[in-house]
Amino acid sequence: MCHKKRRNTHSAFFLLIFIKEIPLADFIFKISPNITLGSYTIARLGQFAKDWGTRYMLILDPALKDFDINTKIEASLKDRSIEYFTFDDISDSSDTSTVERALKLAREAHVHGIICAGGTRAGNVARATASLYNEMHSIFDYIDGAAPTTAALPFIAIPTSMRDSFLFTTHSPITDSRSNKAKLLKLQNGLCKLALFDPNLILNHSQNKRTSIGLRTLCIAIEAYISQKSNFFSDTILEKAIELTWKGLDTTSTVDTATSQEVSFAQGGCMTSFGSALSSLGQASLVSLAIESRYKIDASLTTTILLPYIIEEASKYKGDKLAQIAFIMGLSNNPSDIQTNIDALLEEIRTKIALANLPARLKELSVSIEQLALCAEDAGALEIMNGLSRSMTSDDLFELIKQAY
Numbered sequence: 001m002c003h004k005k006r007r008n009t010h011s012a013f014f015l016l017i018f019i020k021e022i023p024l025a026d027f028i029f030k031i032s033p034n035i036t037l038g039s040y041t042i043a044r045l046g047q048f049a050k051d052w053g054t055r056y057m058l059i060l061d062p063a064l065k066d067f068d069i070n071t072k073i074e075a076s077l078k079d080r081s082i083e084y085f086t087f088d089d090i091s092d093s094s095d096t097s098t099v100e101r102a103l104k105l106a107r108e109a110h111v112h113g114i115i116c117a118g119g120t121r122a123g124n125v126a127r128a129t130a131s132l133y134n135e136m137h138s139i140f141d142y143i144d145g146a147a148p149t150t151a152a153l154p155f156i157a158i159p160t161s162m163r164d165s166f167l168f169t170t171h172s173p174i175t176d177s178r179s180n181k182a183k184l185l186k187l188q189n190g191l192c193k194l195a196l197f198d199p200n201l202i203l204n205h206s207q208n209k210r211t212s213i214g215l216r217t218l219c220i221a222i223e224a225y226i227s228q229k230s231n232f233f234s235d236t237i238l239e240k241a242i243e244l245t246w247k248g249l250d251t252t253s254t255v256d257t258a259t260s261q262e263v264s265f266a267q268g269g270c271m272t273s274f275g276s277a278l279s280s281l282g283q284a285s286l287v288s289l290a291i292e293s294r295y296k297i298d299a300s301l302t303t304t305i306l307l308p309y310i311i312e313e314a315s316k317y318k319g320d321k322l323a324q325i326a327f328i329m330g331l332s333n334n335p336s337d338i339q340t341n342i343d344a345l346l347e348e349i350r351t352k353i354a355l356a357n358l359p360a361r362l363k364e365l366s367v368s369i370e371q372l373a374l375c376a377e378d379a380g381a382l383e384i385m386n387g388l389s390r391s392m393t394s395d396d397l398f399e400l401i402k403q404a405y
Helices: 041-049 062-067 069-079 096-109 120-132 139-143 207-225 232-249 260-278 283-295 299-314 319-328 338-355 369-380 383-387 394-404
Strands: 034-037 055-060 083-087 113-118 155-159 171-176 181-186 192-197
Touching: 034 041, 034 260, 041 069, 041 113, 041 155, 041 192, 055 062, 055 069, 055 096, 055 120, 062 069, 062 113, 069 083, 069 113, 083 096, 096 120, 096 139, 096 171, 113 120, 120 139, 120 155, 120 171, 120 181, 139 171, 139 181, 171 283, 181 283, 181 369, 192 260, 207 232, 207 260, 207 283, 207 299, 207 319, 207 338, 232 260, 232 319, 283 299, 283 369, 283 383, 283 394, 299 338, 299 394, 319 338, 369 394
Parallel strands: 034 192, 055 083, 055 113, 113 155, 155 192
Antiparallel strands: 171 181
């Protein structure tokens, strides 16, 4: 059993894992942020933030204003006399120009830390700002491979999509404004001090929006589960993440409380973020990063489109794990019936996509196959290529894109 607890004052999220004794090589496990998961946790943000300072930059996804989430966050900070100013000039991709603007404002205000509320794009800008705050060189030195050498600012994350693929990692994607290529920024260990997962933050989302969020979470979990870097620990976490996320996607369930769907989303998303960091992201996430960087198309859409094709491609060499996924999701009573389980998994996911009126093909995103060929090249240059479900090249990624086009 292992758990991570934030001192003894906060309603911490406990991760309980029971593992059979099996022979294995040495396994090194590190986790940085404290995790608080529960309804109305953002009401305690000001209380938590005081541990690291009293003056913050709040990096906010501007879409949150439509649901008045910013007001709740700001009220918590004001109640605890936390000084803050808001930065919500987030572009369609988290690019170097946006980070440079955020850094300039943060340095001028001499902030003690960075708070971020939003999805992946806001999170990427916030991580970069916290990481590079004390650095002296150009941001381009760091996205071209240099590692930060100074201490980062404390960073508090509020993932409003209930997951963040880079929350527990030591790198974060950034779009190079000079070329519109996706790059990976190296981060200091222990950058994120606290992650707050609040199920209430998705209460006002439409069902289609929730499905889009849930399917991307499911895709991240599945790809990490079938990754070459998966291990007994990540598998244990990701199996539960898949179960919870699928439950969150089940709009017919009436078993638990009225908010069971939101809670499942938060639990599944948190565990997906954790499990994928212990394993790796996959082809869909990689290609989606490249497409979003070049053409400002929401990565959730491209990830969802690619998911069935990822499963079809992986069925040739990861059939046993895909069958286990179908079993975990309750689509089968027999995990050993591999092909039947894979067929059921594909049918269910395609049905979810259709019912939510989400695009099923990349060509529906108004991008040409020639443009997507560039994205395959961009994706092939990223370090994440080392952790895919099998050894692949940019040509292999382009083949996947063509199938999904």
